[in-house]
Amino acid sequence: MSSTRSRYEAMCEASPDTIILVDADGRITYANDRVSEMFGYDPDDLVGDPVEVLVPEAVRDGHVAKRDAYLDAPETRPMGANLDLTGRRKDGTHFPVEVSLSPIDAGDDLEVMAAVRDRSDRRALRQKYQTILEAAPDPVFITDAVTREIVEVNEQATALLGYDADDLIGAPQTLLHPTGEEDTYNALFERHVAEQHATFTRLPDGSPICAETATGDCIPVEINARVFDLADHRLVAAVFRDVSARRERASQLAALHETTRSLMTADDPDCVARLVADAADSILAYTSTVVRLARDGSLQPVGVTDQAHAEMGDRPTYAATGDTPAGRTYAEQEPRQFDDVRDIDDDYDRGDARSAMYFPLGDHGVLCIVDPTVAAFDYGDVELASILAANTEAALDRLTYEGELERQNERLDNFASVVSHDLRNPLQVARGWLDIAQRDTDAPTDALDRVDAALDRMAAITDDTLTLAQQGRTVADETLVDVADLAASSWSTVDTGDARLHLTDDFRIRGDPDRLRHVLENLFRNSVEHSNTSPHPHSLDDSPDDPPSVTITVGPIDDHPDPQNATEPTDASACTGTSAADTSIRTGHSPSGEPTRTGPSPSDEPTRTGFFVADDGPGIPEGERDRVFEPGQTTAPDGTGFGLAIVKEIADAHGWTVRVTESESGGARFEFTGVTLVDA
Numbered sequence: 001m002s003s004t005r006s007r008y009e010a011m012c013e014a015s016p017d018t019i020i021l022v023d024a025d026g027r028i029t030y031a032n033d034r035v036s037e038m039f040g041y042d043p044d045d046l047v048g049d050p051v052e053v054l055v056p057e058a059v060r061d062g063h064v065a066k067r068d069a070y071l072d073a074p075e076t077r078p079m080g081a082n083l084d085l086t087g088r089r090k091d092g093t094h095f096p097v098e099v100s101l102s103p104i105d106a107g108d109d110l111e112v113m114a115a116v117r118d119r120s121d122r123r124a125l126r127q128k129y130q131t132i133l134e135a136a137p138d139p140v141f142i143t144d145a146v147t148r149e150i151v152e153v154n155e156q157a158t159a160l161l162g163y164d165a166d167d168l169i170g171a172p173q174t175l176l177h178p179t180g181e182e183d184t185y186n187a188l189f190e191r192h193v194a195e196q197h198a199t200f201t202r203l204p205d206g207s208p209i210c211a212e213t214a215t216g217d218c219i220p221v222e223i224n225a226r227v228f229d230l231a232d233h234r235l236v237a238a239v240f241r242d243v244s245a246r247r248e249r250a251s252q253l254a255a256l257h258e259t260t261r262s263l264m265t266a267d268d269p270d271c272v273a274r275l276v277a278d279a280a281d282s283i284l285a286y287t288s289t290v291v292r293l294a295r296d297g298s299l300q301p302v303g304v305t306d307q308a309h310a311e312m313g314d315r316p317t318y319a320a321t322g323d324t325p326a327g328r329t330y331a332e333q334e335p336r337q338f339d340d341v342r343d344i345d346d347d348y349d350r351g352d353a354r355s356a357m358y359f360p361l362g363d364h365g366v367l368c369i370v371d372p373t374v375a376a377f378d379y380g381d382v383e384l385a386s387i388l389a390a391n392t393e394a395a396l397d398r399l400t401y402e403g404e405l406e407r408q409n410e411r412l413d414n415f416a417s418v419v420s421h422d423l424r425n426p427l428q429v430a431r432g433w434l435d436i437a438q439r440d441t442d443a444p445t446d447a448l449d450r451v452d453a454a455l456d457r458m459a460a461i462t463d464d465t466l467t468l469a470q471q472g473r474t475v476a477d478e479t480l481v482d483v484a485d486l487a488a489s490s491w492s493t494v495d496t497g498d499a500r501l502h503l504t505d506d507f508r509i510r511g512d513p514d515r516l517r518h519v520l521e522n523l524f525r526n527s528v529e530h531s532n533t534s535p536h537p538h539s540l541d542d543s544p545d546d547p548p549s550v551t552i553t554v555g556p557i558d559d560h561p562d563p564q565n566a567t568e569p570t571d572a573s574a575c576t577g578t579s580a581a582d583t584s585i586r587t588g589h590s591p592s593g594e595p596t597r598t599g600p601s602p603s604d605e606p607t608r609t610g611f612f613v614a615d616d617g618p619g620i621p622e623g624e625r626d627r628v629f630e631p632g633q634t635t636a637p638d639g640t641g642f643g644l645a646i647v648k649e650i651a652d653a654h655g656w657t658v659r660v661t662e663s664e665s666g667g668a669r670f671e672f673t674g675v676t677l678v679d680a
Helices: 002-014 034-039 057-072 120-135 155-161 182-195 244-263 269-282 306-312 325-332 379-422 424-439 447-471 483-491 513-529 622-627 643-654
Strands: 018-022 028-031 085-088 094-106 109-118 140-144 150-153 197-200 210-212 218-230 233-242 288-295 298-304 336-338 355-360 365-371 479-482 500-503 508-511 551-558 608-615 657-662 668-673
Touching (some): 018 034, 057 109, 140 155, 155 210, 182 218, 218 244, 244 269, 269 288, 269 298, 269 306, 269 365, 269 379, 288 306, 298 365, 306 365, 325 336, 325 365, 355 379, 365 379, 424 447, 479 513, 483 500, 483 513, 483 551, 508 513, 513 551, 513 608, 513 643, 622 657
Antiparallel strands (some): 018 028, 085 094, 140 150, 210 218, 218 233, 288 298, 288 365, 336 355, 355 365, 479 508, 608 668, 657 668
16 A cells, blocks of 8 residues: 555656645645645645645635535535635735645545646736737637637627636637537647637638537637737637628628629619619618609609518608608719608608618619618618619619610611601602703703702701701700790790790709700791691781780699690699699780790799690690601601601600690690709
8 A cells, every 4th residue: 555655646746736635534644845836835744734724714614614515425526616716825825726626545544636726827817918808899719829728718709609708718729619620620729829820711621610609509700810928828819700790791792793683684674673672671681672763753662672661651752852861862862871760850751760771873763771770770781782772773774775775776777767768759759850851841940949849858857867866865964954944045946927935934954955945946846837827927016915826835744634634634723733724824925025924933833743845736636646756757748757756856865754645725735754853
């Protein structure tokens, strides 16, 4: 037995820890030489003393009870797990310790071996780094490079993984990573140590680096590791950055890229709007999204998610230039963001919506995204929504371009038709009469006059064909145009005979003034020519009571059905918002010969969506209205049939819609909608 005891004590002397043997009575039977360095006692002086001599006086009584409890059920385990243990030196000073207990079978007697480690360095290290670590915005884990034990963590680290700090400190670094993959992450830790300072985004096989939470969930992380030395310890500081949001964003961007491909194959704007609303919902989790398209001077909800409808009800149509967030976003072409839409001072009910983002889609409309939570959107949300808006605008631009290309092709076809047909007829007439004049000395005296007339008609057709081709180009730069002033100016350049012009009100639109002049001149000329107007212009000496051959009216269209439209209600007040007597304006010319203007006051002015040009002439039969805009369609004997085709081309170039219907008096009425009207 003595030889066994000697070998055992020799092994204890080789241990780097302080080793103390205690018998069943709690008295020290052996202490190795490390006890002198740690406690200041000579090992032989401690033999026979109660072990409580190494414990602070304040806790000695409690220690005796805990010692007796251990002896009743001895096992190998740490002493005082999760507790801060303290030792007492011979000089009375205290220091932090860590104690491991192991029972030893010594024949008939039971002894307990206590391995004691001084934790002063670890505590000092923890205090030194605590302030710095807690100031770090990301989770930080300090690990011993040799033992691979975690020696310090910050609050962000415990929040990320769901552990208490005491659960992590002293544990192997593999606890931070998926269970069962210890070898993989030990190899990764070796790279941390070997490379001294490096950032690791993936494992060597390309798979993501994961941190495992206390509940077993995996969080993808990026690790920035730096090796440093402190108090004879080589440590590794590992900063974990949760890249879940980054990976989700990458996935969202990839999905948006695929959505863009779908958008670029959509064949109409409504389809684009619906696809965008669906993408905002399914990809970006913007469940309450409305895509508004600009039509007839308003922003109409076309793409609406189910959640948006459920939370906010049927969405209204906003005025394109109205004082709403959507209207201002469209008019100013600048995005807007609101943390709480209840702060918006307007009369619209937005239901449960609180946060909102608005993005312009060029001249096509507005993308609106809301959320029931206040301040729900951050920079990342704004950036993703901006990308979606830009892709939407590009898709709608494509449709506009393709529409313009299709119109150009139609114009080329029309030109070919004119060259092959319309010009051929007067050319043949000219050749026939010229041949007669050249061969027959008895040819009619007006043969050359007829040749000249045929050539004049060819010149007119050529000019109108050129105008048709030029006016169809999309309007790039729009300016404010006072329609009443332009109508009065255009009237003076047309041979109107004794026709009269009536302007119901002053109003302004956005457009190309030169092309709009062509529209008005052609419509004025069309009304006069098809009403058998006297060839002599109206004289200033004529009495204003003389009935004109035709009266032409120009005015704005409000958002109610027009009374002069055969398919719309016939209440005259719907046109201008006043009584029928107020809107039936027939004022003739002033004594100066200028057109006069009467109409409702600005305060009575309804919401306007376009403008009209109407006359009280013979009108256009309903069965012929669909064809009047085709090149070459005319009933006038000397007309080219291009005037109304040019009108439609100019309307299309502005993005307007033009239609012909019946005026209140049975004449022709041309309505232009989709026009941007601006308050005077």
